[in-house]
Amino acid sequence: MNTDQQKIPQATAKRLPLYYRFLESLYATGKTRVSSTELSEAVKVDSATIRRDFSYFGALGKKGYGYNVQYLLSFFRTTLDQDEATDVVLLGVGNLGKALLRYNFSKNENTRIVAAFDINKDMVGEQIGNVPVYHTDDLAEKLEEHNVSVAMLTVPSAAAQTTGEKLVEAGISGILNFTPARLSVPTSVRVHHIDLAIELQTLVYFLKNYPLDSE
Numbered sequence: 001m002n003t004d005q006q007k008i009p010q011a012t013a014k015r016l017p018l019y020y021r022f023l024e025s026l027y028a029t030g031k032t033r034v035s036s037t038e039l040s041e042a043v044k045v046d047s048a049t050i051r052r053d054f055s056y057f058g059a060l061g062k063k064g065y066g067y068n069v070q071y072l073l074s075f076f077r078t079t080l081d082q083d084e085a086t087d088v089v090l091l092g093v094g095n096l097g098k099a100l101l102r103y104n105f106s107k108n109e110n111t112r113i114v115a116a117f118d119i120n121k122d123m124v125g126e127q128i129g130n131v132p133v134y135h136t137d138d139l140a141e142k143l144e145e146h147n148v149s150v151a152m153l154t155v156p157s158a159a160a161q162t163t164g165e166k167l168v169e170a171g172i173s174g175i176l177n178f179t180p181a182r183l184s185v186p187t188s189v190r191v192h193h194i195d196l197a198i199e200l201q202t203l204v205y206f207l208k209n210y211p212l213d214s215e
Ligand SMILES: NC(=O)c1ccc[n+]([C@@H]2O[C@H](COP(=O)([O-])OP(=O)(O)OC[C@H]3O[C@@H](n4cnc5c(N)ncnc54)[C@H](O)[C@@H]3O)[C@@H](O)[C@H]2O)c1
Pocket: 091, 092, 093, 094, 095, 096, 097, 117, 118, 119, 120, 136, 153, 154, 155, 156, 157, 159, 163, 178, 179, 180, 196
C-alpha cells in the first residue's frame, strides 16, 4: 500500500478490493462511467458510504455523470499496489488448502500463491494448481527465496499457534488465518481472521433482524 493510504480509514480500505474487482469487470465491458447507485447495487454497500469512501480518493462524482471508471481504477491500482504483484504462501495443504491452491486468485493477476507447505511427507514434492508443496522445515529458506511477507494459514487449529510462530520467525508480517484458533503474535504482525461460521451466523442474524424489502 502506498503512503496516501494512511489517510484512508480502515473500513474504507477494506472495501477497496471490492470496488476494484467490480470496476475492473465494468471496464472490461467497455463502460467508462458509473453512478454510485449502480456501484451500490453491485457491491452491496449503500451509496452514501460509497460517496464518502470515494471522496477520500479525491474522486468526486459529478451529478448526472457519475464516476470515471478509468480514473478510479488507476487510483485503486496504485493504492492497492495492484501494479505490483503480491506473492503469498500457504501452510496446510488439506481440504481447504488444496481448494485455495486450485483457485489461486485466478481472477486477480496481482496476487498469487507461490509456494505451499505441509508436514505430510506424502504431500511434499506435489504440485497443486501449479504450486509446489514443500516441507515446513524449508519454510524460512523458501520465504527468503520468494521474498514473501504474507501467508495463508489452513492447518488444523491445534497446529495454528506453533505454525504462526514459525511464520513470524521466518519474517512474515501478515497472516490470513482460516483456522478457528486465535493467534497470539507480536503486535508488528497483522492477522486477519476468516471464520466462515461467524460469517454465516451474521448473515442469518441480519436476515432475521434486518429483513430486506422485497419490492
Ligand atoms: N474445510 C473447510 O471447509 C474449512 C472451512 C473453514 C475453515 N477451515 C479450517 O481450516 C483448517 C484446515 O481445514 P481442512 O479441512 O483443510 O483440514 P485438513 O485436515 O484437510 O488439512 C490440514 C492440513 O494441514 C497439515 N498440517 C498439520 N499440521 C501442520 C503443520 N504444523 N504445518 C503445516 N501443515 C500442517 C496436514 O498435514 C493437512 O494436510 C482447519 O483449521 C479448519 O478448521 C476449514
